């Protein structure tokens with residue numbers, strides 16, 4: 187019997203049906219019952235068994251010995267010792283000496299809820315997360331435009347007449363449902379059009395009606411020129427701006443100063459092409475903008491996020507079918523942080539960098555550890571992240587991990603980061619436990635997929651919620667059980683109309699306010715005990731359903747969820763618990779977008795003074811900066827390809843092609859350097875160097891080179907294949923956006939040399 191689950195290799199989390207034998211996955215297919223992927227899968231999902239079964243899998247807690255090697259210890263010993271060390275460091279140096287990193291990757295977010303409880307027990311708000319090395323510029327801009335950093339923009343690509351893909355290659359990276367099928371549908375449809383802005387002729391660009399082959403790092407110039415054309419030619423949507431926006435005058439004034447021709451030339455695009463595109467965007471009814479790392483990991487990252495949004499806002503392509511919108515979240519992936527000048531801002535002690543959307547940027551972490559600042563970090567808990575491979579500047583990370591007094595890593599595999607830990611706590615895989623992701627970013631239909639385990643847990647492993655619960659109990663923050671509340675919960679599940687549990691829970695938390703930050707664990711051990719076998723970690727979803735229905739009841743009803751007497755939220759929770767292929771939880775109306783705008787006046791606030799300052803400062807960069815003759819190439823350090831998946835897939839054996847992670851080089855450059863297809867080259871940056879084979883790509887601009895991320899792991903079976911480039915040996919933390927500290931991985935100055 188095939189079992190429903192989900193792919194864990196990108197944020198789409200397509201539904202899968204898997205057949206299993208023992209601890210192996212023997213067959214994988216798309217799940218036609220998944221409400222969003224509807225049977226679609228890409229090539230990556232089909233070899234998921236390499237994640238489940240590989241030699242790096244952890245099967246017992248590990249403790250570092252004095253000689254540097256690991257020894258296996260029991261769970262009781264590991265939990266007791268980790269809890270004691272955390273308490274000791276917290277009580278000696280204060281919670282600010284501790285930090286937490288991760289809390290969920292591409293496919294596992296349920297444990298992240300419980301990570302929040304551990305942060306509270308650690309007494310820290312220092313929360314590092316990979317999202318803060320790519321998307322916090324986007325979130326910060328959203329906060330200013332729409333009122334909260336949790337206001338997140340969705341794209342109705344399916345219904346658009348014109349799709350603008352800026353700095354993204356969905357053919358490889360997906361990011362949109364059924365990407366390859368959808369791109370082919372649009373390419374074949376005479377009524378629908380695609381424009382791609384990318385320095386490389388990707389497969390997405392080749393499918394598009396128009397490809398603007400922008401120079402790397404110059405999108406801000408191109409976007410400024412597009413926006414200036416809209417303003418000066420009177421192409422903005424005045425009615426939309428008057429009805430829904432404030433602050434247009436300041437934006438228009440700044441854009442009128444833009445020298446369109448000069449900026450187009452700086453970006454490497456003909457001015458007439460840019461003017462035509464601006465007119466086309468204004469004249470088309472349904473236009474949608476979709477961006478990703480090509481803008482966010484590139485120069486002017488935060489400014490790019492602002493300008494890209496002005497493109498759809500000034501033209502009124504917002505809040506209608508086939509345009510951009512906001513969307514609802516069952517569980518918000520991100521929070522809202524006070525801004526830098528707010529006394530309540532969370533600020534890192536050494537660098538002073540503030541949190542955005544609750545996250546601190548991984549780029550500052552080494553600086554927060556190294557040195558003798560009294561507020562420096564001394565202990566770090568990492569869950570579901572691998573910063574030793576994924577953070578910029580691996581050498582700095584190595585020094586930082588060595589300097590920490592305590593490193594605890596929760597992972598399924600002996601990752602590069604786990605190898606640096608004092609304690610490694612082995613988690614069950616995402617196919618062995620109840621799991622969910624909070625990547626439900628759709629509009630107007632939105633959904634949620636809670637998935638039951640498809641395989642039995644590997645002996646010696648635990649799901650993260652249980653790991654966190656045990657730590658909290660051992661730290662003395664919570665009792666081991668809650669018998670009275672658990673009994674009420676069981677009664678309530680049998681007689682839901684009584685609704686005793688919510689009252690009892692509220693009373694218990696009122697009587698013990700110290701438990702409040704740990705409400706997720708309290709729910710797991712009470713309501714969770716009344717859920718189907720093993721599903722206790724899903725209990726916090728019950729509270730999330732109540733919060734969701736309080737705001738979006740009409741949309742939930744429209745999705746077909748029926749209140750059968752116990753309340754709509756209970757009905758939604760039951761749907762989620764009983765539909766292992768996922769549910770549609772809401773069906774919004776397009777005008778609901780405006781209810782999701784969080785400024786008190788309900789309007790979009792277009793003026794962001796800091797970024798209008800950056801826009802004006804582009805004039806100082808009209809001359810392209812002189813190339814450093816030592817590093818004449820622009821290296822994109824982290825391309826999405828057919829067989830990379832950040833650091834989730836460790837075994838080189840899962841790659842069917844591009845086994846060594848080749849360097850893309852333009853044929854002219856390759857010839858000049860004496861490099862033929864397959865020849866080996868050394869790539870050197872200011873930070874370090876790697877050796878790789880070369881592949882010739884006429885789709886690049888001359889002077890540009892590209893390497894994949896997601897390679898270069900210390901996999902313990904060398905026979906599985908070559909590891910490939912360790913990309914972050916090449917990157918540095920200083921090469922970053924000034925507002926968010928997001929690394930600019932798409933524009934790394936590099937040198938390429940032939941190896942004998």
Ligand SMILES: Nc1nc2c(c(=O)[nH]1)N[C@H]1C(S)=C(S)[C@@H](COP(=O)(O)OP(=O)(O)OC[C@H]3O[C@@H](n4cnc5c(=O)[nH]c(N)nc54)[C@H](O)[C@@H]3O)O[C@H]1N2
Nearest residue numbers: 353354355359402403478479480484825826830831832932
């Ligand atoms: N196969 C695969 N898919 C993935 C992942 C994976 O590891 N493997 N990771 C997932 C994750 S975590 C993320 S965040 C997404 C990212 O998804 P994407 O951002 O779509 O992926 P990238 O290949 O990093 O970059 C997209 C494009 O940006 C272009 N680019 C480079 N520099 C510039 C520039 O200066 N301007 C412009 N306009 N474009 C530029 C590149 O040529 C590339 O085609 O992918 C997700 N999907």
Ligand SMILES: Nc1nc2c(c(=O)[nH]1)N[C@H]1C(S)=C(S)[C@@H](COP(=O)(O)OP(=O)(O)OC[C@H]3O[C@@H](n4cnc5c(=O)[nH]c(N)nc54)[C@H](O)[C@@H]3O)O[C@H]1N2
Nearest residue numbers: 291316570571572576596597598601613823824832833895
């Ligand atoms: N140079 C360069 N660096 C980059 C990028 C780039 O393009 N260029 N891309 C960046 C981007 S966009 C991202 S999103 C980051 C991602 O970087 P990270 O946030 O560090 O995430 P992952 O690589 O997804 O790491 C996932 C870890 O979780 C583990 N894991 C898998 N399943 C489970 C589970 O169920 N439980 C637990 N506890 N652990 C599990 C895996 O073994 C792995 O060690 O990388 C970034 N780094």
Ligand code: SF4
Nearest residue numbers: 193196199200228231
């Ligand atoms: S698109 Fe993403 S989630 Fe879907 S099968 Fe491919 S890698 Fe997995």
Ligand SMILES: [Mo]
Nearest residue numbers: 316317320832
């Ligand atoms: Mo990412």
